[in-house]
Amino acid sequence: MRMWFPMFIVEDPYIIESFAKEMDGFVFTGGDDVDPASYGEEKLPECGEVEQERDAFELAMLRACVKENKPVFGICRGIQIMNTFLGGTLWQDQPSQLGKTEHCTKDEKGHTHHPVKVTPGFLYDLLGTEDIMTNSYHHQSVKAP
Numbered sequence: 001m002r003m004w005f006p007m008f009i010v011e012d013p014y015i016i017e018s019f020a021k022e023m024d025g026f027v028f029t030g031g032d033d034v035d036p037a038s039y040g041e042e043k044l045p046e047c048g049e050v051e052q053e054r055d056a057f058e059l060a061m062l063r064a065c066v067k068e069n070k071p072v073f074g075i076c077r078g079i080q081i082m083n084t085f086l087g088g089t090l091w092q093d094q095p096s097q098l099g100k101t102e103h104c105t106k107d108e109k110g111h112t113h114h115p116v117k118v119t120p121g122f123l124y125d126l127l128g129t130e131d132i133m134t135n136s137y138h139h140q141s142v143k144a145p
Contacts, residue, residue, distance in 0.1 A: 009057045016057075020064035025071040028058055028078030033140050038081075039089045046093035048139065059085055071122070076138050089144045112136045 010016055020026075035050040036043045038059070043050070062085045065072050074082045080090050091097050106112050118130045 020068040028074045030076035034080045038084045044092045046096040083142045091143045
């Protein structure tokens with residue numbers, strides 16, 4: 001199985017479509033914040049750094065993946081760009097907009113983490129369990145799906 005983890009930005013639509021046709025699936029990874037302009041909001045001062053070029057590339061890549069019916073997997077920012085692609089919005093900064101991040105706990109070293117339920121499918125088959133813990137450093141999250 002050939003999976004592609006976008007590690008560079010491509011602007012050429014032909015190359016993006018070629019990736020979508022050739023690969024078996026795509027992983028969209030974490031990184032800087034998704035630009036609130038992508039989901040129709042003004043950027044708040046608490047919002048972090050944004051990468052408009054990366055947003056444009058990943059949105060184009062998602063469009064090509066849907067067209068080719070290819071599976072996608074999002075990690076942190078990856079889920080957020082997928083939600084934006086599907087017309088949803090994000091909390092730009094959970095602490096200032098919600099007052100706290102209830103889903104996270106801190107360990108003795110101060111690292112934040114939270115539980116995740118894995119549903120049957122590729123990831124479940126890979127891990128062999130439905131209950132995992134993941135680190136959690138993001139301050140953005142899905143507001144309206």
